[in-house]
Amino acid sequence: MRIKAQFKIERADILNFNFDIAAEGITAIFGVSGCGKTSLLRAIAGLEKHNESTLQVGDDVWQDENVFLPPHQRSIGFVFQEASLFEHLNVKGNIEYGFKRITAESKKIPLDKVISLLGLQSLLERKPAFLSGGERQRVEIARALAASPNLLLMDEPLASLDQERKDELFPYIEALNKEMNIPILYVSHSNEEIGRLADQLLLIEDAVIKASGPISELLTRSDLSLAHRRQAESLIFATAEKYDEGFQLNFLHTDLGTFVVPGKELNKGKRLRLRLAAQDISITLEAQNDTSILNIFPAKVDELYSENNAQLTVRLLINNLPVLAKITLKSADNLKLEKGKAVFAQIKSVAVLA
Amino acid sequence: MFTSADLTALFLTLKLAFVTTLILLIIGTPLAWFLARSRWRYKFFLEALVALPLVLPPTVLGFYLLLMLGTNGPLGALMQSIGAEPLAFSFTGLVIGSVIYSMPFVIQPLQDAFNNIGRRPLEAAATLGASPLDRFFTIALPLARQGFLTALVLGFAHTLGEFGVVLMIGGNIPGETKVLSIAIYEHVETLEYANAHLLSASLVLLSFLMLIAVYALNGRFKVVRL
Known part of the structure; x- marks a missing residue:
């Protein structure tokens, strides 16, 4: 309608x-x-x-x-x-x-x-x-x-x-x-x-x-104020897929790939939303295996915009879906980030909304 | 005990109070609703007019009513021209005087009650498909019921105690215009203190009982304001 x-x-x-x-x-x-x-x-x-x-x-x-x-x-x-x-x-x-x-x-x-x-x-x-x-x-x-x-x-x-x-x-x-x-x-x-x-x-x-x-x-649109807030975030739709009893981990299917989230078992097939705070996402050039972070996805830099002199917000595309990451200007310089560059997004924490 | 003349006065008074209150509720409800809901800029004129009987000496009110209703007054002449009884010194004249005299005691509690409902419940009812008239009867009236109780009792009790207006336009005709307060006055004038006592005490008791009923049933009773 x-x-x-x-x-x-x-x-x-x-x-x-x-x-x-x-x-x-x-x-x-x-x-x-x-x-x-x-x-x-x-x-x-x-x-x-x-x-x-x-x-x-x-x-x-x-x-x-x-x-x-x-x-x-x-x-x-x-x-x-x-x-x-x-x-x-x-x-x-x-x-x-x-x-x-x-x-x-x-x-x-x-x-x-x-x-x-x-x-x-x-x-x-x-x-x-x-x-x-x-x-x-x-x-x-x-x-x-x-x-x-x-x-x-x-x-x-x-x-x-x-x-x-x-x-x-x-x-x-x-x-x-x-x-x-x-x-x-x-x-x-x-x-x-x-x-x-x-x-x-x-x-x-x-x-x-x-x-x-x-x-x-x-x-995640850079021309709108939502993406410029200190607590800027991305939202991902997910479905609970399976549960690992031993480690108490939920495997969630999303269009980005499979997310692994610790916690109580979620009903299989349940529709969920995942909130990814831009502050909790970091960027690496190589896929890291020796890290405690479980959710790592290949991504492409789509856009870079600065909030102030010290910080940058990076709009990443993971499987063509936008996700925001906040990093320091210094890190962006070290990694030589620019539009189109292939990187890896490391997602430190995920809030499950349900 | 009550003399038969006193009983006649008592019943006349109750009848006057009953008729007056009934008329006031009928004309006062839409008027109070208008005063509570309207955003008309000059409605304070109307509010001042309604409150006027609170401050005027009843004799002033009675004097002008006498001029209006008497055979030479505009209303009196009108009544005569259509072949009706003149209004001054009649029960109908008393009713007209009482309606004006007791008006603020009915309008103000109703207006307060309608105000207290606020816009929300009425807006909610509108979004649920209720027309303005439907909202008035199914939401406004039931939510204002305590205001109606207050208005009813105050209007009735205030008319019971009316004296000055009656004195000016009613006179002293048994069964027609001789109400309780006039009867008491007459007893005192003729030094019949026992009869005056009996009637006065009855009026005190009756008024007190009615006010007790209001206070007991209605925690948020509001005294009439100016």
Whole structure:
């Protein structure tokens, strides 16, 4: 489903958000605090009306010069940052609110499926006042889903939760993405959340949509600020393949080659994401055998750019996939790195996101 | 014990308070909703107007109502021209006066209650497919129910204690305009202290019981503000 939008949002400054994306899976709207992420999401929902703006979702025009569909006529679900549950209704009443208001033929998702997907069976009779923060957010998500929306909008749904609650919620959001086939627009400024959840990014910078595309590509593009951060990183998709009991090592299949990661056994076939911090990747000219590092891949230097006088970021291509490495200027000089040079990338540590 | 005249006054007072509160809830709910939700620049004029009866001496209010409703006033003349009874010195006139007199005690708690709901639940309901009217009835009204309880009791209790306005526009017609406070005043004037005591004590008890009900049921009770 394509989303075509041209928003002119007037605040103290003027935001011009123009984009045309194929909304599939989770699209993260990413940018620093105050850049207008939430305004954009609210404009898409119709909660804020801006002049000189247009919005088309799939085949439906939601806004142009002549049309402005109010939010209750748009097929959306909206999950707010802080609780917006109806305090006078119990969990069941909340979840049924939107479900009751759609026509029978648009009821694509049965209520019990929503309830079991978000693990709310035992909470149905409770009033919101008696729910924990994580439970409240789960009910919010369930309530939005139950109305079978064509598009799910989530405004920093995890921002108000502590780390433990966040970890508890990630699997639910991943599951809903996998099982529901509803495109999600997900506002966030958290590296952790987008690294873990986003399939593609809509990047807001300097009051415009700076770029959009697959997350692993945008993280490593040298013309975008993401690749210039101190904690610049690359993202790799992986599948658990086999496990070595003796050494407690997981073998993960990726498009770069096989990664070896220590730890508890991961379920075979499980889809994972690997986060490679640019700081943790070093470069050698020869394949080294006498090293403690397990993950070494042949690579090609694609691009070199300096952050300051002492440091360089090297964009490597491993099997044509981009990976960033941060090294010192001195090392680059010693190794005589230049575009096209064949090298080896030594990956010291890998964070498994799952 | 109560004389039959006193009982008549008591029932008239309760009837007046009941009718007044009912009318105020009907016209006050949309007005309070508007005051709570509207971003109209000049709505403070309306808010000041609603609060006016809080500061005016009831006699001032009564005086102008008398001019309006009397046979020479615009409303009074209108009533006469269509062949209806004049409004001054009638129960209907008292109701009109009471509605104005008790208005802030109903509007303000309702406005506060609607304000306290905030935008979030209403926005959430909109994204779930509820039209504005649907949102008002299924979200705003139930979430504001404590405000309604407060408005109901304050409006009722305040009308029970009305004196100045009645004195000006109601007079002293048994069964029509002679309410409790007037009856008490008359008993005192004629030195019938025992009767005055009985009626006064009943009013104290009744008002106190109603306020107890509000405080007990509603932890976040707010006193009417200016």
